[in-house]
Amino acid sequence: MDSIRNRLILIAVLAVASIWALVPRSVTTRVIDKNSGAWRDTVVKRIPIRYGLDLQGGIYLALEVDESKGTVANKSEAIDRALKVVRNRIDQFGVAEPVVQKSGTDRIIVELPGIDDPQRAADLVKSSAFLQFQITDKTNALDKALPRIDQAIRESGVLKTVPGATTKGADTARSPLDLFTKPDSGAKKTDTSKAAKGAKSDTSKAKKDTSAPDTGLFGNANGPFSKLVQPGQSPGEYLVDLSQLDLAKSYLSIPAVQAAYPPGKTLHWGNENLSVQGKNYATLYVVDTRPIITGEYLTDAKPANDPIEGNIVIFTLNNEGGRRFRAETGKHVGDYMAIVLDDIVMGRPPVIQSAIGTRGQITMHGAPLQKVQDLALVLRAGALPVPLRVVESHQIGPSLGADSIRDGVRAGLVGVALVVLIMVVYYRFSGLLAVLALGLYVLFTLALLAGLDAVLTLPGLAGLALSVGIAVDANVLIFERIREELDHGKTVRAAINDGFSHAMSAIIDSNVSTALTALVLYQVGTGPVKGFAATLLAGIAASMVSAIFVVRTFYMVWLQRTRGTQTLSI
Numbered sequence: 001m002d003s004i005r006n007r008l009i010l011i012a013v014l015a016v017a018s019i020w021a022l023v024p025r026s027v028t029t030r031v032i033d034k035n036s037g038a039w040r041d042t043v044v045k046r047i048p049i050r051y052g053l054d055l056q057g058g059i060y061l062a063l064e065v066d067e068s069k070g071t072v073a074n075k076s077e078a079i080d081r082a083l084k085v086v087r088n089r090i091d092q093f094g095v096a097e098p099v100v101q102k103s104g105t106d107r108i109i110v111e112l113p114g115i116d117d118p119q120r121a122a123d124l125v126k127s128s129a130f131l132q133f134q135i136t137d138k139t140n141a142l143d144k145a146l147p148r149i150d151q152a153i154r155e156s157g158v159l160k161t162v163p164g165a166t167t168k169g170a171d172t173a174r175s176p177l178d179l180f181t182k183p184d185s186g187a188k189k190t191d192t193s194k195a196a197k198g199a200k201s202d203t204s205k206a207k208k209d210t211s212a213p214d215t216g217l218f219g220n221a222n223g224p225f226s227k228l229v230q231p232g233q234s235p236g237e238y239l240v241d242l243s244q245l246d247l248a249k250s251y252l253s254i255p256a257v258q259a260a261y262p263p264g265k266t267l268h269w270g271n272e273n274l275s276v277q278g279k280n281y282a283t284l285y286v287v288d289t290r291p292i293i294t295g296e297y298l299t300d301a302k303p304a305n306d307p308i309e310g311n312i313v314i315f316t317l318n319n320e321g322g323r324r325f326r327a328e329t330g331k332h333v334g335d336y337m338a339i340v341l342d343d344i345v346m347g348r349p350p351v352i353q354s355a356i357g358t359r360g361q362i363t364m365h366g367a368p369l370q371k372v373q374d375l376a377l378v379l380r381a382g383a384l385p386v387p388l389r390v391v392e393s394h395q396i397g398p399s400l401g402a403d404s405i406r407d408g409v410r411a412g413l414v415g416v417a418l419v420v421l422i423m424v425v426y427y428r429f430s431g432l433l434a435v436l437a438l439g440l441y442v443l444f445t446l447a448l449l450a451g452l453d454a455v456l457t458l459p460g461l462a463g464l465a466l467s468v469g470i471a472v473d474a475n476v477l478i479f480e481r482i483r484e485e486l487d488h489g490k491t492v493r494a495a496i497n498d499g500f501s502h503a504m505s506a507i508i509d510s511n512v513s514t515a516l517t518a519l520v521l522y523q524v525g526t527g528p529v530k531g532f533a534a535t536l537l538a539g540i541a542a543s544m545v546s547a548i549f550v551v552r553t554f555y556m557v558w559l560q561r562t563r564g565t566q567t568l569s570i
Contacts, residue, residue: 004560007553014545015440018447022048048450052457052531053099053113053396059121061110062103062392076105078386083108085384086125089377099528108388111396113455118393120374126388127342129378131295133325134266134287136236136336136349141262142229142286148260149251150223156254159224225251229284232274234336234349239274239281248284264289268338270345285345287338292328297321301379303372304361311372313362315379322358330355341375412465419472427479429569433554434475434547441471441539441546448538459532467539470514474547477503479570492568496555500548507548515540 050056063086065072065079072078079102086108087100099111115121153159228248229238240248251257252267261267270283300316317325329337329352336349339362347363362375420438423431445467449456482499490498515537522533 004553004556007549007556011440011550011553015443018443021447021450022443024048049446050114050453050455052455052460052528053111054458054528055456056114057395057397058111058113059115059118060392060394060396061112061118061122061125061390063108063110063126063388064106064391066387066389068387068389072386079106079108081385082388086110086388089124107391118395120370122390122393124374124378126390127378127384129295129384130342131298131379132291132340133293133328134268134289134291134338134340135332136234136338137262137265137286137288138235138335141265142238142267145260145262146223146226149225149257152256152260153224153251153254156256158250158254225257232283236286236336236338237349238284238286240284242273242280242282245282248282262286268340268343268345270348272347283345283348285338285349287340287345291340292332292337293317293321293325295379297324298379301376303369303376305369306361306363309361309363311369313372313376313379315360315362317358317360319358325360326355326357409461412461415465416468419468423472423475427475427570430479430482433551433558434472434479436554437475437546437550438468438471440550441542442468444542444545445535445539448542449535452534452538454534454538455531456535457528457531459528460535463532463535464539467536467543470511470540471543471547473510474503474507474543475551477506478547478551482568482570486568486570493559495568496552496559500552504548507544511540511544 063082065075065082083100083102090098090100090110090112098113099109101109103109110121110125112121225248228240228244228251231237232239249269265286266289268285268287270285272283274281274283297317297320298315299318299321302314304312304314306312332352333354335352337352338345338349339347341362350363420435423434423438425431427434445464454460478499481503482495485495485498485502486492518533518536518540522530522537525533
């Protein structure tokens with residue numbers, strides 16, 4: 001750009017755009033109401049540059065392998081694999097400059113700046129997110145296995161130690177017909193007529209079973225577990241009074257009871273409770289042990305909202321998963337399919353109306369949008385190879401403290417002031433031009449950091465100060481080269497042109513080598529190291545503009561206004 005006018009216009013545009021990027025603005029965003037759990041629109045102030053953990057504080061989590069569900073042979077290798085999944089989840093969570101690293105051989109340390117909800121963060125990183133699609137039982141296999149389960153509970157001796165084990169179950173003498181409305185009014189649109197007929201037959205059977213005096217719904221008056229459960233609305237669904245839920249879970253945790261399950265069947269609790277005539281019931285589902293497909297074929301998951309179903313998660317499978325899912329669901333048209341995440345049935349199992357391909361949905365009735373978004377996030381990030389537990393969790397304040405931060409800023413300002421003083425004293429007028437360009441350099445660098453949504457940390461401040469030195473160093477190379485050209489007897493205009501052109505190779509070499517180092521740090525580093533690299537890269541890019549383009553433009557303006565000048569103060 002040989003035209004001074006075009007150069008000045010470009011500099012003015014860059015300056016205005018940088019100022020606009022750094023001005024705090026009020027934006028409307030959606031947040032979760034902590035009292036109601038619903039989303040609401042609120043106006044918040046957008047901060048152009050956020051602070052890191054060392055400047056503003058955040059959440060500290062320490063995770064270890066949870067061996068309560070089974071012994072893990074090689075903890076160190078398992079932690080290495082889990083580390084990648086946790087880091088992927090945190091990156092999608094949107095936390096800027098987090099720290100996710102391995103500590104020792106059996107622990108993962110997670111530091112999240114600016115997060116004030118430790119419970120949500122802990123649930124996000126420790127959730128296994130193991131997804132399965134399993135067909136619910138339609139053969140009443142649990143009814144036949146109840147005597148074995150009751151006998152296993154009696155033989156375990158738990159009836160003497162578990163509080164409430166001898167109390168009667170809730171509403172054991174009531175028929176399911178008294179608990180539910182007619183299928184036409186209470187069932188979902190996806191329920192088939194076949195399922196409705198099955199429910200009627202189960203109801204008549206239950207009436208017959210309860211006609212005998214002092215017997216439970218399954219004809220076993222003394223069964224410790226059978227008197228706690230009663231048939232639900234759909235095949236494979238059972239209900240447990242919420243007041244007896246802990247007791248029922250304690251029974252099902254006994255290894256001998258699990259061994260007495262129906263062959264080829266597994267029991268999973270549901271995440272939804274039912275309210276019938278003022279009473280609340282937990283849901284228990286009997287499903288085929290072999291899933292028709294798992295989440296290993298899942299490629300994407302996104303939150304959405306359906307006018308009828310409410311908040312849902314739409315998932316996409318890869319081509320192989322789509323073929324398997326289509327083939328398996330084609331075999332089970334008319335059956336109920338449970339969507340199981342971490343051994344919990346999500347929502348009520350829907351009826352398979354037709355073969356399903358690569359796309360499907362998980363219904364989250366009544367769940368707030370934040371939970372739906374978190375579920376989609378962990379599904380995208382993948383399942384943990386081993387279960388994790390949070391062994392330490394607490395909120396932390398700025399590690400430097402307000403006094404240390406203030407001292408660091410003061411030290412940086414003093415350093416910049418000394419650089420300005422040296423440049424003006426040593427290079428005089430030319431040094432003044434470099435100082436003016438240095439002001440634009442700082443503006444451009446901060447605007448780049450804001451545009452990249454970077455987080456400012458203490459190492460980032462160090463990177464900014466270092467890039468200031470790099471910017472001045474480029475001017476030093478140029479000025480020294482101009483001096484040499486003037487000593488060789490060249491005119492001022494020729495010396496300036498040759499000084500910039502001959503110093504360019506050295507400036508590019510030094511900046512490229514520094515940029516490559518910063519790129520490596522940015523790629524492999526985490527937390528403060530990544531913040532340092534981001535600031536250094538932004539500074540290098542801004543210094544190339546300010547030290548070369550801006551300073552040369554200032555020289556061109558000065559030469560045009562002083563055509564008869566034969567000397568240069570440098």
